Amino acid sequence: MSESGTSGSGRGRGHQPGGQGGGQSGSQPGGQGGARGGSRRNAQGRERNRGPQRGFTESAPSQRTRRADPARLVAFEVLRAVEAEDAYANLVLPARIRHHGLDKRDAGFATELSYGALRGQGTYDAILARCVDRPLDQLDPAILDALRIGAHQLLAMRVPAHAALDQTVGLARAVIGAGPSALINAVLRKVSARTLEEWLDLLLSTETDPTRIASIRYAHPEWIVRALRQSLVAHGRPATEIDELLEADNAAPVVNLVALPGVGSLDEALEGGATPGELVEGSALSSGGDLGRLASVRDGSTRVQDVGSQLVARAMAAVDLGVEAVPGSEGAGERWLDLCAGPGGKAALLGALARQRGAHLLANEFAPHRAKLVRQALSAVPRDAWEVRTGDGRDLGTEQPESFDRVLVDVPCTGLGALRRRPESRWRRTPKDLVDLGPLQRQLLNSAIDAVKPGGVVAYVTCSPHPAETTAVVSDALRKREDLELLDAGAALDSVSITGHLEAGNELTAQLWPHVHHTDAMFLALIHKKA
Incomplete structure (x- = not known):
């Protein structure tokens, strides 16, 4: 029987409550338990075997787990939502944890299992392909997700093999079906026969292509391995750092917090238990857990935000525009613009900084539902310091030309710099995305340049290090106009960092890296419109 034919709910497909058989073929009324007609159902009506070629698992029937452990169920539901609904794990996971009422320990387990299985998908699939007698794309997707969850426990978590097998098979039996659970049990037993390093040695024993080797070892698509190696070189770093970068992508990121200046604490x-941040003032590092228990997080005055995002927002706000001002009034009367503000993390930080300096922020967002998120993010900042506009950022340069002193344009991008926080992204993105996003990035940057005043500054930001989304876009803008010049973005980042020496600059632009700065790979260019 095919696995896809048994997917869906049900333990013991076709079994009726009460043991009556319900007229099922081969079932005897009154619980006679006969084997008439070749039935393999026992006295309780359960189908004990799917075929003469399959035997029982090593555990006795009474000892097999027949329910879904809540933490593993959460991980399974996250993987199913990501695969079937194109959902984002970081949005689905908290909701599923709350739905199942997991405590802190189980929530941590579910988080590691969900993110780990998603990050390692490429490596685990290569291993599973050696243990399954058909191409993986012929398996029911739910079965494949269960196998990935089991593989991550067996190969990368400190879970005893017997527990990983028993609980994963129990999960499958409860939510997929008895037939698929037998397949999952058999495949995971093969997986458990080797350690991860032993599997990698086997898989890579005949490989000679460095890109292919890195792709399997570090679970990144080959095109991303090539793209990131190219990105390192483009931003002045040696290509030999590629293994360190890929490894950093696979490390569980520490949660970064920011207290909105003048608002939060x-x-x-x-x-x-959080510790002070080491790169930027007003930040902290948290071990995670339920941050919603903190009143300051609930009211929005303290926010979860990668320190790389904090640095680029502060750098834009801190640029000296060369306008003489009374000491202490720098920025007074300025107008700031966040051109692509959704979902509002940088806008909240900029709003708080603008209020401190007597400036006013306009946060623009194209999508209405994301504009709502921007308003929520800014709600902790006094209302007189900001407003939200719902509209196409490409139109703002025409509608409000030369109206803003500082403009942040954090353009939509592939997100190759945030793969550690978006574990599913590496499997969704394709090289075509680079081509498709390029025109939009250029249009938004041109609009930002049109919207900034002479003497003002535009901060072009991406969460991607790829040169097609970073230096190429900026170079195109500079080549078309004579009234633009680059400011030293690396020096600007240094000026707002605690260390004062990030070594992120390269020919006036700046690039942060997970393996160097322990941030997302944020790119920053500061474009000054000459007065």
């Missing part, structure tokens, strides 16, 4: 977070 980190005291509660620090008292709860």
